Amino acid sequence: MIPEATVDQIRTTVNIADYIGQYVSLQSKGQNLFGVCPFHEEKTPSFSVNESKQIFKCFSCGRGGNVFTFVMDYDHLSFPEAVAKVAEYVHIPVAITPAHAKQPEDPAKTAQKTLLREVTDLCHHVLVNTVSGEPALAYLTKRGLSRETIDHFEIGYAPADNDLIRAFLEKQGVDYATQRASGLFVEDDTGALHARFKDRIMFPLKDAFGAVIGFSGRVLSGSAQAKYLNSPETSLFNKRNVLFNLDAAKSEFKSYGAAILFEGFMDVIAAYQAGIPVGIASMGTSLTQEQVQIIAHQTRQLIICYDGDAPGQKATARALALVENHPRLETNVVVLPDQQDPDEYIKARGAAAFQAQLHQVLTPLAFQLQFMASGKDMTNDRDRLAYIDAALPQIARVSEPAAQTIYLQQVSAVTNVAVEDLRLSLPQAAPMPQAPPPPEEAPYPEDYGASPAVAVSAAPHYDKFERAERELLYYAWQEPLIARQLHTQDFKFAHPAYQQLFDAWIAYAATTQQPDFAAYLDQIPPELMTTATDVSMQSQLPEPESELIDDLIALIATNQTFSQLQQVKQALRQAQQLGDKAGVTKLSIQYVNLMRAYKTNSNV
Missing domain, CATH: 1.20.50 (Pheromone ER-1)
Structure with missing residues (x-):
């Protein structure tokens, strides 16, 4: 557990606008900052950040809270993990390491990840430590890869021996069904499993958290085979949802300023060796809408650097069409001269020239x-x-x-x-094309820890009595004397949610000399977060003069009295029907007293 004092230090050190600004482009409008909500698709910005209160609120989907709430919702983290991630941002040491909090994983998927990790380690060992791996290691060395780079990407080699991986897994106690589901084998008519990857350099493919979910194998010899062979689609691997090197690159996006999208694995690897750690690549196919959404979840800036030849430029044009006018992603392009790919450019001109070229961006x-x-x-x-x-x-x-x-x-x-x-000769301006609609599925694959689709609701309408409750609760948060007055008078809100929020505020305020609304939000149940931030973000309320507070209390009391009147009126009618004279007398007195109080308060 993180000490409460450390949580408070982290919360007061970070500026919520700076943190959220990594993911949402915020523009000043009045007292707040506004941007496009990261939790649902929208065109008109309805996502607001209030720096003075250190809270955020989307007036379309209802999400709201403090900086920890944002991290929990955006990255699907538990509260301690969200605190740890913000602590990392402001360089405050804590006792736990940030990690994505995912739902308990299917044991079959966990078994697959364990199997693929063991095969990754085996193939890497074969490449760097055995005689059978020497030709593959020599090939990579000839391509200019250092041992550090090979180790960093955990590149391996699957030998031509058809039985090595299978025998290794059987020795590890991996059962037939788990092997069959891994994508590492081809099954014949008899049910026997044969190695899919033979005499190939093995590039592990990982999810955003670093778990191996498949492989791409490059043929080492023989022209009859496909140059690259990817794992087939499995319960873990779908090439539309995978970006090579995202797990390692994503932590570098902020310091570098952007993600760089390359065409292939070797471009990413060559760029890494040339001092560019932010390279990612799709799985040997055109960029997909799912991959665009994944990138947008990790950064606001994307640079596309495909090969400089004609096919590479056509691929760039297709990729740009996919990201055009994306609400959360600003994209630029780098064109390499002389029709070179990144690997060729680096070999010809060196790492420093390549780093400089990546700053020569085109809109x-x-x-x-x-x-x-x-x-x-x-x-x-x-x-x-x-x-x-x-x-x-x-x-x-x-x-x-x-x-x-x-x-x-x-x-x-x-x-x-x-x-x-x-x-x-310029024609009349035509409207900019709209961004393509999001896929029908959730906008991000589950394994990337993204937020699920959020329903957008119409703005609620409140009657004058509920508006009075919301205003009174707002003033109680702003002025300790008002909160104390209501608490002393044993005032009760008609709506249970407002009463719960008020009770939580009283309990929280009793623990500190300087109540802070952002800290208070950590004390309330998650189901009340939307209501709390909605009440807190009310604007253009007058100063809380004592007469105004008394009027609000009286108006709320009027509504409560009216409700009691209706209940007594119904009970009185039933007593009259039953001939209960004593009951009629008692209820009539209650009715008269309530009516007198109602008329008095109604004059407010």
Whole structure:
């Protein structure tokens, strides 16, 4: 357990706006900061952060709380793990290590992860410590990989021996069904299992937490085989949901400033060896919507650096179409010269030049204009006009005049047509295309610890009596004298949730000389968090003068008296029907007294 004093130190050290700003682009609006909610899809920002209270609130989906609540919801962590993660952010040592708190895992999946980890260790051992691994090690060394890099990525070798891995697993006591489900074997008609990966360099594929979930094997010799062979889809591995090296790279995104998306494993590995630890890659296929959502969950900045040749640039254009106008992801592009891939560029020019090249980014539109010009003969009027006709509608979507001028200059330099002539030909601005809709499934795979889909509800409407309760509770949180007055008078809120929040505030305030609302939120039940933050984020309330407080109390009492009147009225009717004269007399007196109190309070 983390000491309460340490929890308070962490909470008061971090600025919630700075922390959430890693994941949400926040803009100042009035007293609060607003951005697009990270918990549901929306176009109009309804996610608000209040720095003075150190809380957040989404006015669409209802999520709210302090910085620990945000981490718990965003990363699916327990409270101690959320505290530890924030502590790591503000460099305060705690006794536990942040780790994603996931639901108890299916034992079959746990067994698969254990099996794949053991095979990873076996293949790495074969590569670096055995005679049979020497050719594969020599190949990697020739490709320029150091021993440190090989160890870091846990690269291994699956020998041509068909029985080695199977015999190893049987010796470990792994049963047939677990082996069969691993994706490491091909089953023949008799049910016998044969090694899927033979004479291949093995690249372990890991989930976001570092657990091995599959392999990609590169053939070492023989042209008849596929160059790369991935694990088949299993209960753990779906290539649409996996990004190579995400587990190691994600912790570096913040300090570097972005994630860098490469085309293949070797590009990521070469970049790592060249001092770029933030490289990730898809599984040898086009970027998927699921992978985009995973990236957006980890960073707000993405750089696409695919191969510089024509296929690589086409792949870049496809990837940009997938991330265009993403509400939480800003994307730029790096184009490598001379049609080189990252590995070739590093070998030709060195690590320092590659690091510098990665800072030469193009905006998506700048890349698009460059891409549209490729393959066209600008000495040919037909090609030149076709390029201009394609480029100008894209530039017309840009609203900022200075940015329009920069892009027009880019077209002018290619076509040798004056900028002002191009400007006169700009079509009427068309609306920017909307981002593609999210997949029907939850926006992030479960294993990435992301938040589930959240229903967006309409803004609630409160009658005057409930509005009075909410305002009175707000004032009780702001002014100790008001809270003490209500507590001393044994005031009761009509709605149980408000009464629970008030009781929790009284109990919390008794433990500290300086009550802090963000700290108080740690003391309330999770089911009351939305109500608490909603009440706290009320705006434009007048100063709590004593007369105003008395009016609110009287108005609430009026509603409570009216409810009692209805109950007594119904009981009186029943007593009259039963001929209960004593009951009628008693209830009539209660009714008269309640009616007198109701009329008095109604004049407020």
